[in-house]
Amino acid sequence: MRMTAGGNNDCSICSRKRANMAAEVQLNGNYFEDKFFVEGTLRWKNYVLYSSVIAIGDASVTVEADAEFIYEASDRYAALTSESPENSMIGLVTASFVPIAAN
Numbered sequence: 001m002r003m004t005a006g007g008n009n010d011c012s013i014c015s016r017k018r019a020n021m022a023a024e025v026q027l028n029g030n031y032f033e034d035k036f037f038v039e040g041t042l043r044w045k046n047y048v049l050y051s052s053v054i055a056i057g058d059a060s061v062t063v064e065a066d067a068e069f070i071y072e073a074s075d076r077y078a079a080l081t082s083e084s085p086e087n088s089m090i091g092l093v094t095a096s097f098v099p100i101a102a103n
Contacts, residue, residue: 031057038065038093042086045072046079050093058099065093 038050050065069087071079080086 031055036095040090044074044077054095054097056097060098062094062096
């Protein structure tokens with residue numbers, strides 16, 4: 001399962017992270033673990049990348065994602081900082097898996 005939303009899909013940093021993390025899928029008995037991503041633009045070249053690992057198997061599960069803020073200046077604007085109000089534009093990010101019941 002992979003989710004992405006918003007953000008700059010051409011971002012080389014994010015593309016490398018997605019490629020590296022996607023290669024880390026693990027099989028464990030009756031379930032597997034995979035990483036998911038949600039990317040959001042804060043302002044100009046500043047963005048946040050949420051990621052976490054979720055177990056896909058026989059049980060329902062919900063996980064919270066960790067945020068990584070990337071601050072970069074653009075041609076006309078300074079980079080945001082950890083104190084910038086834009087950091088709170090996106091709240092808690094979670095992902096849920098619910099298995100389909102067998103008939």
